[in-house]
Amino acid sequence: MNYFEETKKLLDNSVLFYLITTGMDGNYSYINGHYAKEFSHINNNFVGQPYHITMHPDDMNTCVEVSMKCFENPDKLFPATIRKHDGKGSYVYTQWEYKAMFDDEKNPTGIFCLGYNITKYVAEELELQIAQQQIEKNSVTMEKIIFQQSHLIRAPLSNIIGLTSILDKTLLDSNTSNICDMILESSNQLDEVIRSIVNIART
Template identity: 90%
Template sequence: MDSFEETKKLLDNSVLFYIITASMDGTYSYINGHYAKQFSHINNNLVGQPCYITMHPDDINTCVEVSVKCFENPDKLFPATIRKHDGKGGYVYTQWEYKAMFDDQKNPTGVFCVGYNITKYVAEELELQIAHDQIEKNTDTIEKIVFQQSHLIRAPLSNIIGLTSILDTTLLDSNTKNICDMILESSNQLDEVIRSIINIARKT
């Protein structure tokens, strides 16, 4: 218990970390100043109040399950991500580590928890995932473009170039031959444009 008391004193005025202890009946037995300030919109004095009043309902079971693990493994710390009411109709994300507390007779007295706000990190992770999904979507689109340009467009274009070349070698009047030459030149130019698009798409 002495180590817990020392930690509580050390971090009682922390501006980064939350320190709380919960008694065996699931009520707050201690909260540090930072936690009290951040969640004063729920209750001005959380000590003695049920711990669940600050939590997202779906995270209450997580809290219970992690607490049980603490008493099953008293020498270990166990992590938990808990959403807390932000006072604006939403939630902040908090990351915690739990450890079981015992008295001098080895009787369980509650759970010691140290945590901090990870809302910004969660938001950045969400933005990163959205960006990743968009990249995958764009990559799929680019691959489809490359396939269409390479197979669906260049194949008939190559046929046009080949047929025009054959026509150009036959006996044609000068006007028709001139038209064939222009078709061949335009086809070759279009083929170069398509090749360029494919190369750019593959490098993207």
């Protein structure tokens, strides 16, 4: 128990970390100053209050499951991500590590929890996921464009170029021959533009 008490003293005035302990009855037995300040909108004195009054109802089972693991493995720390009421109708995300506490006779006395706010990280992670999804969506769209340009458009264009070349070699009057030459030139120019678009899209 001594190292828990020393840790409490060390982090009692932390401006980054939350430090709490709960008893076997599931009520707060200690909170540090940072936790008290951040969640003062919920209660002015958490000691003696149920552990779950700060959290999203769906995360209560997480606390129970992680706490059970702690007592089953007393030498290990176990992580938990818990949403806490922010006082504005929403939640902040917090990351914790839990450890079981025992007295000198090895009897369980509660859970020791060290945590910090990860709301900004979660928001950035969500933005990154959205960006990745958009990139993947754009990639699929680009592949469709490349396919259409390479096959659906260039195939009939190649036919036009070939047919115009054949037509230009037949006995045509001067005016019609000039028109064929212009069609052929424009078709070749359009083909080059399509090739350039496909090459750019593939890079």
